[in-house]
Amino acid sequence: MSPHSRSLAAQRRGMSDRGTQYEAVVVGAGPAGITCVGNLLERKLSPILWVDDAFDGGRVNRLYREVPSNTKVKTFLDFAEALTPFREIVSAGGKQEGRMRELKGVDPEKGCKLGMAADMCLALTEGLRGLPGVVATKGRLEEGTLDENPRSPSQWVVKVREGGDAVTSVRTKRLVLCTGASPTIEPLPVELQNSRPLELDTALSPTRLSSALSSQSPLNVAVIGASHSAILVLMNLYHLASSSKPDLRIRWLTRHSLRYAEYMDGWILRDNTGLKGEAAEWARQNLEPETFKQSDVSNFIKRIDYEAGDEEGTYEENLQGCQFYVQAIGYRPDPLPKLKTRGGKEITPYFDNERGTFTYVKESEGGSVGDLARLPGLYGGGIAFPERVVDPRGNVEHAVGFWKFMKFVQRVSPGWN
Ligand SMILES: Cc1cc2nc3c(=O)[nH]c(=O)nc-3n(C[C@H](O)[C@H](O)[C@H](O)COP(=O)(O)OP(=O)(O)OC[C@H]3O[C@@H](n4cnc5c(N)ncnc54)[C@H](O)[C@@H]3O)c2cc1C
Known part of the structure; x- marks a missing residue:
C-alpha cells in the first residue's frame, strides 16, 4: 500500500x-x-x-x-x-x-x-x-x-x-x-416565479455552462455584478450565444462602471479588485460605452445599470423573464x-x-x-x-x-x- x-x-x-x-x-x-x-x-x-x-x-x-x-x-x-x-x-x-x-x-x-x-x-x-x-x-x-x-x-x-x-x-x-472560499450567494429581495439560480462556478466553466443550458430554448440568463468573475461569465455566455445557442439572450445588471487594474510605476492600482488579463481586454473591447454598440456582443447582451438600493425594482423588472440568474458578487470563506x-x-x-x-x-x-x-x-x-x-x-x-x-x-x- x-x-x-x-x-x-x-x-x-x-x-x-x-x-x-x-x-x-x-x-x-x-x-x-x-x-x-x-x-x-x-x-x-x-x-x-x-x-x-x-x-x-x-x-x-x-x-x-x-x-x-x-x-x-x-x-x-x-x-x-x-x-x-x-x-x-x-x-x-x-x-x-x-x-x-x-x-x-x-x-x-x-x-x-x-x-x-x-x-x-x-x-x-x-x-x-x-x-x-x-x-x-x-x-x-x-x-x-x-x-x-x-x-x-x-x-x-x-x-x-x-x-x-x-x-x-x-x-x-x-x-x-x-x-x-466559495461564491457569495445573497437572498434576493424579490420572489421569482420561474427564474432559478445558476451557480457561479458552473457559469465560469464554458463546458459545464453549455451542458447546464443545453436543453432550454429560447433562453434568457441574467448576470448580476461587474466583478472579474461577472465578466468571465458574460464572456462565456456571449461565446455560447454567438456559436451554438443563438437564441440565448443575456441581461447584465450592474451597479457601477467597470474598474480595471492599472500598471503604475512599480505597483498596480486595483491589483486585487480591478479587471485584469483576458477578461479586462475583452471588457475594454466590447463592454465599454464607446465600444458596446459597435460590438457584436450588443446583439446578445442587454446592459441594465442601477443604483445601490434599487435592487428590488430592478430585479422585479428584469429577472422575472429570465430562466436563470447568476450572482457574481464575490467570494465568502x-x-x-x-x-x-x-x-x-x-x-x-x-x-x-x-x-x-x-x-x-x-x-x-x-x-x-x-x-x-x-x-x-x-x-x-x-x-x-x-x-x-x-x-x-x-x-x-x-x-x-x-x-x-x-x-x-x-x-x-x-x-x-
Ligand atoms: C475564478 C477565479 C480565478 C482566479 N484566478 C487566479 C489567477 O489567475 N491567479 C491567481 O494567482 N489566483 C487566482 N485566483 C485566486 C486564488 O488563487 C484561488 O481562489 C485559489 O484557488 C485559492 O486557494 P486556497 O488554497 O485559499 O483555497 P481552495 O483552493 O478553495 O482550497 C481549500 C481546500 O481546503 C479543503 N478544506 C476546507 N475545509 C476543510 C476541512 N475542514 N477539512 C479538510 N479539508 C478542508 C477544501 O476541500 C479545499 O481543497 C482565482 C480565484 C477565482 C475564484
Whole structure:
C-alpha cells in the first residue's frame, strides 16, 4: 500500500513517538495549503499533518481549469521556485517535472488557462505528500479544541474524520487554516416565479455552462455584478450565444462602471479588485460605452445599470423573464471546523490580516466575557484568510492570488511560534 493511501492511525504507528504530537496541522491542500506546508518545511518544522478532502489542488483544479488566469504565468513559476522543497520537487524529473512542462512552455509575461497552474499544484501536492515529515490524510478536519495550560505552551487537539465513522484525534502546536472560499450567494429581495439560480462556478466553466443550458430554448440568463468573475461569465455566455445557442439572450445588471487594474510605476492600482488579463481586454473591447454598440456582443447582451438600493425594482423588472440568474458578487470563506475551548465553549476566531494570526474573546477569570486576546497556535492563509494591503494611494485591498499567498506566508510564518 502506498504511503499516500494509508490511514492516519496507520501512518502514525509507522512514525516515531513524535508522530502523535505534530508541529503543525495544515487544513486544506489548495494553493494556500501547499504554500503553508512548504513554508513550514522550509523552517524545518515537522512532523506536519496535512488534511484535505481530496488532495487535488483545491478549487482551482476542481472548478476553474478552463478559466483564463488574471495573473501572468511568471507569478505561477515564481511560486514553484519560492521554496527549497518546491524547487526540489519540480526539478527532480519524472511525473512532477512533466506536470510543469506546459506552464514552463508558455510566455511568462502572458496569462494562461488556470489548468496549467492547477497541474503545478498537483505536482507540488504529490511531491510534498511523499516527503518524510509530512503525513497527508484524506478526510475532514471537523473540530479543534484549544488546550490551554498555564504551565506549558498551548496546544490544539484536532479531530479528523477519514471517511465513515473513523475519527482520529491528534495534538498539535500549530493549527493552520487554509480552508478556501466559495461564491457569495445573497437572498434576493424579490420572489421569482420561474427564474432559478445558476451557480457561479458552473457559469465560469464554458463546458459545464453549455451542458447546464443545453436543453432550454429560447433562453434568457441574467448576470448580476461587474466583478472579474461577472465578466468571465458574460464572456462565456456571449461565446455560447454567438456559436451554438443563438437564441440565448443575456441581461447584465450592474451597479457601477467597470474598474480595471492599472500598471503604475512599480505597483498596480486595483491589483486585487480591478479587471485584469483576458477578461479586462475583452471588457475594454466590447463592454465599454464607446465600444458596446459597435460590438457584436450588443446583439446578445442587454446592459441594465442601477443604483445601490434599487435592487428590488430592478430585479422585479428584469429577472422575472429570465430562466436563470447568476450572482457574481464575490467570494465568502467556507465554513471552518468547529473550534472550542477545553471547557466546551465555542470559539469565534477573528483574523489578523497583517500577521496571519487570530484573536478571540477570552473568558475572564470569573467566567464572564473578557477582552479580545491572541488565540494561541491558530494561523490562516489563502483566499479565506488573505493579507490586508495598502497601495501607495492609500487604497486598502485583500491580496488574493498564488504569489500573494506565498509572499504573505513567507513574511509572517516565522512568527508562528
Ligand atoms: C475564478 C477565479 C480565478 C482566479 N484566478 C487566479 C489567477 O489567475 N491567479 C491567481 O494567482 N489566483 C487566482 N485566483 C485566486 C486564488 O488563487 C484561488 O481562489 C485559489 O484557488 C485559492 O486557494 P486556497 O488554497 O485559499 O483555497 P481552495 O483552493 O478553495 O482550497 C481549500 C481546500 O481546503 C479543503 N478544506 C476546507 N475545509 C476543510 C476541512 N475542514 N477539512 C479538510 N479539508 C478542508 C477544501 O476541500 C479545499 O481543497 C482565482 C480565484 C477565482 C475564484
